[in-house]
Amino acid sequence: MPAGKFAARRLRGFPVGGRAAVPGPRERLDTSEGQITVAENVVQKIAGKACREIAGVHAMGNSGTRAFGAVRERIPGSTGPNVAQGVGVEVGEKEAAVDLEIVVEYGVAIAELGRSIQRNVKQSVERMTGLHVVEVNIVVDDVYLPSDGDQDASSSSRVS
DSSP: OOTTSSOOOOOSSSOSTTOOOOSHHHHHHEETTEEOOOOHHHHHHHHHHHHHTSTTEEEESOHHHHHHHHHHHHSTTOOOSOTTTTEEEEEOSSEEEEEEEEEEETTOOHHHHHHHHHHHHHHHHHHHHOOEEEEEEEEEEEEEOOOOTTSOTTTOOSOO
16 A cells, blocks of 8 residues: 555654654654664554454455455465555654554444554554654455355345
């Protein structure tokens, strides 16, 4: 997913959305010994893992990326599932913004699930990187409907 797909942001050391930048994380990334830089793919992996930790998330990414991921996993020598699938990030000097595309389990309260994901992703990224997470945007791309193996849909009838 391309970075910045959901919202236009300025992160490279500039305030986001007119808000002043938070100075705390900057001190953790600039030390007397030098500067610590966190790559975008690191933030993507942390955010992807943190999102998947929340019960109710069935998969991540839109239908195209999920299909490609399924094919990729079947290739011999593949490293397995891509933890960053469905995750887009923008990383500045002090701040990060995260965009997530998810598939939810049927029956889950989507708004509540979204808030839990936002909270967990924000806490995980901030704790591990020292970056201030300015936003976590979530797009629910699909709902997973478990198949009922007891009844064949093609032979079932509504009336007898």
